[in-house]
Amino acid sequence: MFITDIKYYRYGTPLKKPFKTALRTVEVIESIYVFIETNYDDVIGVGEAVPTYVITGDTKGGIEAAIEEVFKPLLINKHLTVKLLDEVQQVIVGNTSAKAAIDIALYDLLSQEAELPLYKYINHNPGNKTLETCYTVSLNEAVEMVEDGLKYVDEGFNHLKIKVGKDNVETDLSRLKALRSSLPSDVILSADANQAWDEKGARHALKHFDEADLKIESIEQPVGRYEYTILGALTKQFNIPLMVDESLFSTYDARRLVEVGANNLWNIKLMKTGGLHQALKIHDIAQDEGISCMVGCMIETHVSVTAALHFSLAAKQVSRVDFDAPLMVVERQVEGGIVYEGAKVKASEGFGLGIDRKSLYKKVRT
Ligand SMILES: [Mg+2]
Structure with a gap:
């Protein structure tokens, strides 16, 4: 199996009531959903990042830029192997939310390929x-x-x-x-x-x-x-x-x-x-x-x-x-x-x- 494309979309999910901590107030979950496509039409890996910049430093634009400029060139046309998980961590410093979305989508693919639930x-x-x-x-x-x-x-x-x-x-x-x-x-x-x-x-x-x-x-x-x-x-x-x-x-x-x-x-x-x-x-x-x-x-x-x-x-x-x-x-x-x-x-x-x-x-x- 190899990776053919990576797509990502912003999506807002409203909260029932504002979530307030010492650091911030949130009213809508601002997700960036990531889809890693493969040469098998029906096999997609999905991941999610959220821009918690007050904690991680990651913004929506920053997450998207990391995917576009770093992870797409790294992953597209590569064979799906566990080695990619290390490469995702090493290819750029910081950017932990974008890394998380990509890492989750890769794990989703690897475990689908192994025909197992992820925890197994x-x-x-x-x-x-x-x-x-x-x-x-x-x-x-x-x-x-x-x-x-x-x-x-x-x-x-x-x-x-x-x-x-x-x-x-x-x-x-x-x-x-x-x-x-x-x-x-x-x-x-x-x-x-x-x-x-x-x-x-x-x-x-x-x-x-x-x-x-x-x-x-x-x-x-x-x-x-x-x-x-x-x-x-x-x-x-x-x-x-x-x-x-x-x-x-x-x-x-x-x-x-x-x-x-x-x-x-x-x-x-x-x-x-x-x-x-x-x-x-x-x-x-x-x-x-x-x-x-x-x-x-x-x-x-x-x-x-x-x-x-x-x-x-x-x-x-x-x-x-x-x-x-x-x-x-x-x-x-x-x-x-x-x-x-x-x-x-x-x-x-x-x-x-x-x-x-x-x-x-x-x-x-x-
Ligand atoms: Mg805490």
Whole structure:
């Protein structure tokens, strides 16, 4: 099988309500869907990138330019082999979202060729597991956050992630207190600061989180992307487990985080790693160190989140997932792929991603 063309299309999927974090507000998921065509008419690989420029630096135009100027010349007329996965990573620095879309589409093709669902094709650490997604409560007034939280628990979600760090610590804690006292006691609450604090701010916040006795399961990324040393120090100093997110893009980051002792929990996302190929390498470092991983997503739709699900099913250290973004859309646009049953996430039948590629292709072209 060889690659004959790569097509890509912008497509907007509206959200039910605006998604707000310490960094940004999103109302529409702006996907770039990628289709890798082959010399077999009925075999297409599909991928997705989203322009989360505040985290990855990737814009819509930048993603498209990387595909047009770099990945098309690299891949068109090449035979489909696993070697291409390395070449995609090496041919350009950065551009992890465009790399992710291409890497996902290549994995979709490779596993279709092998006639296996993607997670079985990866065959990294086979074994059955049931995964449940957490649900993120957007940053709003405490009353609205409690309303949202109760609704999500009612819908079957048992782990809520609360965004913190946009306002002062007292406000964050008052929101968390309101949620803790209104929700059933077995609901897991975790917090995500999305790099909101400097070192002093983080120490102040974590001290109060430690003292608040709210059974906060973990707090994610208190400081900026490159503050590895501070992340290590905070991990050692405070009781509340620290999850690393924005500081973990690459195997270099993973090794740095191990060195400094930021080793409680890691959040792996395909838009940061540049797809599954590098995510598996980060996973292996986590496995050597016994670090438990979450797999999360940006504000993405069902294509790239399906790829993240297959990675999660195949990777031993992944004990939890955060795949709520596709649940936030007004109407699902992608047929096949990830299946949601309340909080439970499952892979659909079918080879590769198990997505109806042709119907998506038809939809986004028009
Ligand atoms: Mg996060």
